[in-house]
Amino acid sequence: MKTPYYAVIFTSSLEKNIDGYAEMSEKMVELASQQDGFLGMDSARSEIGITVSYWKDLASIQQWRQNTEHLVAQKLGRKQWYKKFSVKIALVEREYDFEK
């Protein structure tokens, strides 16, 4: 992607009981990808989960954080699914891609 743009680095540890998490997670990925300024997303989970979403600017991140359905998901996340998490908002200054 063409720099500069923003990355939201979300790292998390889940609780043992994560009923409903997969469905909500899938729904939020779909919803996020429809937002203005959304550029893409990478996600992986093993011991911890890391999701990095990419955004055009801070305003589009702010809008997504305040999206009504997303606010409901965030509340449930803190209450039920996440043992801990961290959100880091970062300006991507350079990018280098390799493909065989």
Added chain:
Amino acid sequence: MKTPYYAVIFTSSLEKNIDGYAEMSEKMVELASQQDGFLGMDSARSEIGITVSYWKDLASIQQWRQNTEHLVAQKLGRKQWYKKFSVKIALVEREYDFEK
């Protein structure tokens, strides 16, 4: 961590044959963590791998990129283990942590 600091977001897809990758990966984690300006690292792998390492400044990232043993690992990585990868260098401006 106290902002601002830098994040290196490394996303990758591996080849089928990854002989020697786990050992090299472990060695590089250990080596990186000994570098000046290294602040921490998060890593997860499922379909793709995401490793985010955190650094004090651009100079410490540059030094790590040019570390002799790391250069050997990078060369092997491109030749043998990675189908593709992306390196993004990003300035972390804000951070929010949650823990139950």
